Amino acid sequence: MLTYIIRRLFYAIPILIGVNLLTFVLFFIVNTPEDMARAHLGDKYVTEQAIQDWIADKGYDQPLFFNGAADGFNRLTETVFFNKSVKLFAFDFGASDEGRNIQSDVVDRMGPSLALALPTFLIGIWVNITVALMVLMFRGSRLDRFAVGVFVTLMSVSYLFYIIIGQHFMAKISRLVPVSGFNDGIDGWRFLILPILIGTIAGIGAGSRWYRSLFIEVSGQDFARTARAKGVSEAGVLFRHILPNAMLPILTGVVVVIPTLFMGSLVMESFFSIPGLGSYLLDAIRAQDFAIVRAMVFLGSVLYIIGLILTDISYTWADPRVRLS
């Protein structure tokens, strides 16, 4: 098991290098540092000197990959690639183009992101599985077809629409909860309840439909048929035979998502002005702060790879037949 995890971690290295190279190329081949400086300082009324100062200040004045002017090992380290990308591997995110420390920002903002994403995620799974099971009890009936129709309809509504309408009716018209904002302590629940509710409702269509088809697939297998033939009630088949056997595919879908919870929900956080990583990223994108975006892309990839490894590990305790080698 341990050797398996270590091997998987080693496999992750080339992938992370790939991610790193890709983002680096994206940022530096298409646009020169001058373009970035101009984007930052404003387009028209900026002097050449100001641009050069900005570039030197942010450390973009070094060569990209190879510094011929330096000697020894510094030929490789005194480059933009090393300073801006390789250091990410040590989780040294450096400073944003605005001059703030990215690392401490990320740590600060992780809490609010999790406070929103974790409950949404857990409640979402619970609601979706419950709804799917309830629908499954009436499989093949008119109610089942109606429910699937409702799921498809819910899926066809834009996520933004859920947020806009939810915010409008729950917060502005009925004034049940605050429109937006965030509070750190226990008191903060008032701010979180609406986004969590909207996030859950927005996910019901796609989620329940997915679980329903998953359960149907499992219920077509021999053991479910045998159980029914033995005279086990439909509910008994559902809860004692189908649900446990559907755990493996559920885990596949679920565990992989966990690391992305740290990243928060880009749109949701910015709509409700929750100071999490999602809104951090969005602000960075809007302000064209490439240093933050690059760091977040890297962090996101690391988390995703951790999620994949976690999924594999979780298989072993969901299904004893699975052996990692």
Add this chain to the structure above:
Amino acid sequence: MDFEIGPGLLNESVLWTILWSDVLIFFLVGAITFFILSLKKNPQNRERWRQVFSTRLGMSTFVIIMAYVAIALVDSVHFRKALPSIPSAAQGQNSEQVFYSNQVNSLLDLALGEMGEMPERTYSAPFALKSWNKENLLLPNGERVRDYPKLAYGGSHLDNPEDFSSDIFINSLPGIAKGLAIALLFIGLHALWLKKNGSSTANLQWRSGWITFAIIMAVLGWLVTMGNLYHVLGTDQAGNDTLYESLKGIRTGVLIGTLATLITMPIAITLGLAAGYFKGWIDDVVQYIYTTLISIPGLLLIAASVLLFQVWINNNPDFFEVGLEKADAKFLALCFILGITSWTTLCRLLRAETLKISQLDYVQAAHAFGVSHFQIIKRHILPNLSHIIIISFVLDFSALVLAEAVLSYIGVGIDPAMASWGNMINMASTELSREPGIWWNLCGAFFLMFTLVLSVNLFSDLVNDAFDPKTRLESA
């Protein structure tokens, strides 16, 4: 790209402007039609399509989707009108010289009549006669009052505001009748054609298709007629007609769905097939590429790429003659980036399936007979993958249309110069919180987008049922 066409067509000299996305959408619709027709040769596939279209839902949703595609195509033939020549200024320059408007119009604008050229000052409610905001008005007797001013175009043909409801009723009838008449003409022609050589298409739900078509045409007829007299869905902040903007958004929605999916197809098919069929180092390389791409959060990669491209456009303004070309370039880049980031899922599916199929006995037998790799792929493997390709095409389409709205909200979506539902919904989030709230922009965009996505989702369900071997086995 501009092509000049002399007088004679449309009675005035017109500069046909071809945007890159115009070329692509016609090319794509052609390619999809060709693909589907080529599939029809296969009797098994024909049977599956027949299964889709023998349901009423399948036929109706297909007609709705085709209506959207048709509007998108009509909206993709662009031209610039010649500006009226100014006699006094002509002395200094060649009088033969014709100048063209910077406004790019499309055939859809012609079909919609004046709808796009009825600018008000600012917001107005659906079917309103007066503006939404109070303004200082100068009465004829010199008195100044603060009141709601009359709209410049909405309902301006009315002599007496009290005739309002009867006027709507009177004008509705011919509008609906016009739409129905066109619909009946087409349905009649189709029915005649069916009678002559329709034996192979028996037991398809033609009637549902016809009814849907008639309803769409009646609604369109009514909308066009009323839209030229009133602002059926009100106006937005800049005074543009909301109905017109929503209809123009159709092209963007359809295009982003087809274009991005179509970009993913060749990449996913080539790489997935190669990895699954040749295995070995090719498989390793392909797996490495898609794992790397999957590991990057999709929205991030898209946002970053679009931003970079935006900077590039701003630095190279000389490449674009009119504003719409710039918006078009940005739009194409967005589609391209969406395509590049979303081929991985399909590629993984195709690789797994190819691995499975290439182990089957008949493929092994073909190998033993010395059939070339290319022939094996073409004859034995590709046809067996067609269901995955078709299903993922229809599934991705609706996801992309929805993604466009989110991207526009983030600020990396469609250029504001191009009408899109995402931009409309994005604006609406602040409009709704005004006092009193403005809801029609949101509704217009939402309704058109919802209808498209819902139709595609329902249709894709049927396609999935018909083509997916798993569900076929289950129902058997």
